[in-house]
Amino acid sequence: MLKLNYSGFALEAGTDEAGRGCLSGPVVAAAVILPENFSHPLLNDSKQISEKKRNLLKPIIEKEAVAFGVSFVWQAEVDKINVLQASITGMHRAIDALKITPEFIIVDGNKFNNYNAIPHETIVKGDAKYVSIAAASVLAKTYRDQYMEGIHKEFPMYNWAKNKGYPTKEHRNAIRTFGATNYHRKTFKLLPEQTKLNL
Secondary structure (H helix, E strand, O other), rough: EEEOOOOOOOOOEEEEEOOOOEOOEEEEEEEHHHHHHOOOOOOOOHHHHHHHHHHHHHHHHHHHHHHEEEEEEHHHHHHHHHHHHHHOOOHHHHHHOOOOOOOOEEEOOOOOOOEEEOEEEEEOOHHEHHHHHHHHHOOOOHHHHHHHHHHHHHHHOOOOOHHHOOOOHHOOOOOHHHOOOOOOOOOOOOOOOHHHOOO
């Protein structure tokens, strides 16, 4: 059962990101402030619910939220600042996009940087514990998936519509065959054999 609130503040924003472990595409972050009594039977950590349910929840969260924001940190920036900083930067930008300033921020995970002196708390597996983080995880995942389905049309051989850029065997085989695209993260180990020298 997801908890409604951590801090006791009415304007508590939950924030989360998607795509951190992917070989291609952006890290996408979302921040959500929900009404105090919000609940939905389908809502859970986005990794634990089907794509169909996430897509059903997305417009409900956007309609019911007091405020929500979504941000994309593109792969070139992920390469430049590293994926942890990209996640934190993305969450900051998603909070920037909120039309109401939160009084408190709860963050999925264990790393965050101060945001405009607003108190915050990091919560490991927060997306399976608090409703606002779960809602943020659903938005981050659905926006990212939608984007990956769009670029799939440009490079169908990687099957991003299905694997969404994650390091599946099929995705890695396609990189082996066709090489990397501009959508791939250059600082990531795209292929396991990258660590071996061909002598």
